[in-house]
Amino acid sequence: MTSTQPENLPEISPAEWEVMRIVWTLNGAQTHELISSLQEKMDWTESTIKTLIRRLQQKGYLQRQGTQRPYVYQATITEQAGINQQTDALFANLCAMHVGPTLIRLVKNNTLSQQDLTELSQLIATKQATAPAVVACDCLADCQVENQGECHE
Amino acid sequence: MTSTQPENLPEISPAEWEVMRIVWTLNGAQTHELISSLQEKMDWTESTIKTLIRRLQQKGYLQRQGTQRPYVYQATITEQAGINQQTDALFANLCAMHVGPTLIRLVKNNTLSQQDLTELSQLIATKQATAPAVVACDCLADCQVENQGECHE
């Protein structure tokens, strides 16, 4: 897997993630926008949201625009970069053997556009040229050596 | 997305996840196996590992086998179920518009077996019949209505 930690920023927590989504979606947002958007979805007080905004600034994911007071908060990384960070963190800890079935399941369960599917399909065709017959488990340091494929049995 | 919370067990934390991987891989394990396996990878004391084992039991993810003392700890959910739980939790919080590119990236960056690729390819062919031209953002409750596709611009 390729690791995509843009800098070495600390991770975005689930609650903080909700704030980032709005900022990304609106391409920057003011406090009151964040408050009203988030309160439609989450049962949070203003105070909670302000805390999350502050922590995201401290962590380096949000930056204020300008010096006048209705500040606009901007994200310091793109949404896709944020998503990559989250997915990479997750996939880095999955058994290699289970990644295939997991991706199949995700493709199955999510709505993809025609273009996504076309791209995927091309990508797969390319990969088929060099794909191995099986992907071995990599959960144990010595799995291949000692268990010779006997792990997960 | 399909939600896969097998029961309503609390979530498995990252450190706990490492323990589960070994249990899954070895199809059940004793304390000393967990300790030696994990210490090859993580810089943890025995004590830390014992704590994680205990918490996993409390959370309902590990169960002891038998009554004699070298207990064997068994997982109460399959590895794939655990992985599904983790990935579903993550994907449930991604903007629908970004799921496609994210899956493409994951397929690109991971090693898949010939069979995985074949299955994926068939799945994609099936999906192409009914896939929409575009997948709209679902970050804001009223994104479609109010922003008419203007979000994320």
Next chain:
DNA sequence: AAAATAAGTCTACAATTGTAAACTTAACTC
């Protein structure tokens, strides 16, 4: 300019998580 409001900061506190020492109990070894 005074009042009202919105924005921002400070402080707080409980739950979860990472990390681990110390203690107890069962099992194995001589």
Next chain:
DNA sequence: GAGTTAAGTTTACAATTGTAGACTTATTTT
């Protein structure tokens, strides 16, 4: 069966996270 060792339990403590009240400072309104 006494001692050693492995396993299991209890307790602990700091960091992070979720959650939020209270206070301060700008900004806007009348």
